[in-house]
Amino acid sequence: MTVELLLQTLLSGVLFGLVYALVAIGLTLIFGVMDIVNFAHGEFLMFGMYAAFWGFALWGLDPIVTLPLTTLLLFGVGVAVYRLVIRRITDAPMLSQIFATFGLMIFFRGLAQYLWKPDFRSVDHTIVAGKVAFAGLQFGLPQVVAALGAVATTAAVWAFLRFTRLGAALEATAADKEAAALMGIDAQKMFALAWGIGAACAGVAGALLATYYPVFPEVGSTFILVAFVLVALGGFGSVVGAFWAGILVGIVEVLGGFLWDPAYKMVLVLSLYLIVVWFRPQGLMGKA
Amino acid sequence: MTRRSPALALALAGLAAAVAFPLLATKVTWQNAAILMLMTAQLGVAWNILGGYAGQVSLGHAAFFGAGAYVSTLLSVKLGISPWLGMGAGAVVAAGLGVLVGTPCFRLKGHYFAMATIAVGEIVQAVVNGSDALGGAVGFNLPLGETGFWGFVFNRSKLPYYYIALGLLLATVGVNWIVNRSHVGYYLRAIKDEPDAARSLGVSLTRYKMIAMILSAGLTAMGGTLYAQKELFIDPGSTLSTGLSIKIALVAILGGAGTLWGPVLGAVVLTAIEEATRIAFGGTGRGTDLVVYGALLVVIAVFQPSGIMGLFTRRAPRPVPPPEPEARFP
Numbered sequence: 001m002t003v004e005l006l007l008q009t010l011l012s013g014v015l016f017g018l019v020y021a022l023v024a025i026g027l028t029l030i031f032g033v034m035d036i037v038n039f040a041h042g043e044f045l046m047f048g049m050y051a052a053f054w055g056f057a058l059w060g061l062d063p064i065v066t067l068p069l070t071t072l073l074l075f076g077v078g079v080a081v082y083r084l085v086i087r088r089i090t091d092a093p094m095l096s097q098i099f100a101t102f103g104l105m106i107f108f109r110g111l112a113q114y115l116w117k118p119d120f121r122s123v124d125h126t127i128v129a130g131k132v133a134f135a136g137l138q139f140g141l142p143q144v145v146a147a148l149g150a151v152a153t154t155a156a157v158w159a160f161l162r163f164t165r166l167g168a169a170l171e172a173t174a175a176d177k178e179a180a181a182l183m184g185i186d187a188q189k190m191f192a193l194a195w196g197i198g199a200a201c202a203g204v205a206g207a208l209l210a211t212y213y214p215v216f217p218e219v220g221s222t223f224i225l226v227a228f229v230l231v232a233l234g235g236f237g238s239v240v241g242a243f244w245a246g247i248l249v250g251i252v253e254v255l256g257g258f259l260w261d262p263a264y265k266m267v268l269v270l271s272l273y274l275i276v277v278w279f280r281p282q283g284l285m286g287k288a
Numbered sequence: 289m290t291r292r293s294p295a296l297a298l299a300l301a302g303l304a305a306a307v308a309f310p311l312l313a314t315k316v317t318w319q320n321a322a323i324l325m326l327m328t329a330q331l332g333v334a335w336n337i338l339g340g341y342a343g344q345v346s347l348g349h350a351a352f353f354g355a356g357a358y359v360s361t362l363l364s365v366k367l368g369i370s371p372w373l374g375m376g377a378g379a380v381v382a383a384g385l386g387v388l389v390g391t392p393c394f395r396l397k398g399h400y401f402a403m404a405t406i407a408v409g410e411i412v413q414a415v416v417n418g419s420d421a422l423g424g425a426v427g428f429n430l431p432l433g434e435t436g437f438w439g440f441v442f443n444r445s446k447l448p449y450y451y452i453a454l455g456l457l458l459a460t461v462g463v464n465w466i467v468n469r470s471h472v473g474y475y476l477r478a479i480k481d482e483p484d485a486a487r488s489l490g491v492s493l494t495r496y497k498m499i500a501m502i503l504s505a506g507l508t509a510m511g512g513t514l515y516a517q518k519e520l521f522i523d524p525g526s527t528l529s530t531g532l533s534i535k536i537a538l539v540a541i542l543g544g545a546g547t548l549w550g551p552v553l554g555a556v557v558l559t560a561i562e563e564a565t566r567i568a569f570g571g572t573g574r575g576t577d578l579v580v581y582g583a584l585l586v587v588i589a590v591f592q593p594s595g596i597m598g599l600f601t602r603r604a605p606r607p608v609p610p611p612e613p614e615a616r617f618p
Contacts, residue, residue, distance in 0.1 A: 085590060088590045089589060089593060093593060094398060096589045096595075099542065100589035102538065102585065103583070103585025104586055106581060107582025108582070109575070109582075110582055113575025113578065117574070229407065236399060261418065263418035270411045
């Protein structure tokens with residue numbers, strides 16, 4: 001095996017891992033603020049992909065062009081899901097929260113199948129089609145653009161949490177609901193915001209992914225499992241943790257497929273996850 | 289005893305109805321739906337020991353179910369060993385797998401535990417999927433011929449499957465009842481509600497969680513063997529998927545996790561909803577049944593978060609030990 005081939009494999013793993021991370025960041029944000037694991041998160045990604053697809057199929061608009069719209073749309077979907085369903089189960093036991101978001105997952109998948117049929121659909125040509133050569137290595141341009149977009153979005157979310165008052169309020173609510181409420185922060189608003197941003201992140205990931213990945217009603221199931229692993233691996237609620245975990249898992253996945261057998265790449269990823277939580281039950285960057 | 293008699297009467301009436309049902313409802317579709325209900329209920333009750341009483345929410349129980357289905361099938365297909373013995377072997381393998389899973393995972397709390405069990409379930413599924421010796425993604429067909437009781441294949445009538453499923457369900461409820469009544473049950477609830485207090489009183493958390501895991505995994509595996517013998521076909525998608533794991537948990541949650549009869553009730557309601565929406569809307573192939581089913585799940589979770597059993601019990605949802613008689617001075 002040549003060094004180029006290894007490097008090529010590693011970097012393509014990183015490119016995909018960054019998109020994984022973007023999906024997981026929304027999930028971990030929602031969990032961090034509300035202690036709810038959203039089983040329907042893959043469906044936000046699916047809706048993002050369909051939004052990108054229909055923009056292209058109906059109006060000939062490129063997924064990259066419609067990206068801001070997709071982001072806004074998914075933000076709205078996230079807030080709506082919070083207002084209509086999640087708000088009512090905020091203080092319910094963990095079991096019924098699982099029940100509710102799992103029901104949402106089935107509902108959304110059924111809805112997509114009902115509205116858009118179970119077919120695989122893809123965006124035929126986009127402005128980001130093609131290849132880029134870099135130091136003797138070759139990557140698909142859509143993959144590179146998606147990875148860069150994922151990094152930019154992740155950075156934006158991180159900066160929002162770190163440097164804005166609203167972000168600080170969100171983090172305060174995540175750290176201690178009661179104390180934050182005493183400081184005059186409206187928890188309900190923060191929860192809705194977390195769901196909006198979380199869904200929007202998945203929407204961005206979906207739009208970027210739509211440039212090179214087919215969309216179908218069950219597409220979320222592939223990504224939600226990895227997203228769960230990233231959230232737990234990075235530490236529930238840690239945006240930075242999910243980001244690094246995404247890169248790590250992307251690399252492990254391609255290396256596993258490359259050196260061993262593609263059928264077992266998930267086994268490797270999941271085993272890595274179990275080994276990490278064996279030594280660090282709170283994940284790589286989670287609070288103990 | 290008089291205080292308990294209404295519940296006892298209700299249980300006996302339910303049992304009588306369950307025994308009589310397939311004799312009265314002779315349509316095969318009805319009998320099939322009833323068998324599905326009993327098998328689902330059994331899985332929910334088995335899950336309940338770990339997820340309900342001990343509060344360790346497993347979303348990987350399909351691994352144990354699959355262990356039961358695969359061990360008995362491999363033994364009978366490759367070695368001609370009776371599936372009844374395979375059922376026992378499957379339960380032992382699943383219990384062993386449970387110990388293997390529990391050892392690292394019981395250190396994890398709440399969501400972390402649930403996620404880890406999903407990972408375990410997915411690993412088992414991927415390994416079986418990729419292994420030719422285990423049938424790979426294609427799975428196994430079991431021989432179709434009627435072999436009678438010892439061979440565990442019946443195709444002249446659904447009744448044997450029905451009564452085996454009923455018997456297995458009753459046995460599983462029985463184990464639950466015994467656990468619930470014994471000191472193990474009290475320890476498990478203590479571990480669930482007040483783990484630190486339980487530990488400080490000298491209760492070994494890992495030991496009792498492990499007991500719950502072994503019982504739960506073994507009983508789930510027995511359900512897996514029954515499934516394999518009834519369907520006469522198993523593959524990773526039908527016996528090892530995370531979707532199945534979550535459904536097993538849903539049954540118990542819907543009925544009321546941590547209650548004796550909740551999972552049974554949950555299975556009846558969930559299977560009924562599933563079958564009804566499938567029959568009413570499933571023909572189109574457009575996912576209408578999923579839309580209705582999913583929406584119903586959300587509505588139930590929102591309006592009845594404590595499960596169906598919560599409708600009947602105004603008091604604490606779990607039995608409270610009788611108070612010590614007060615010391616009296618003559």
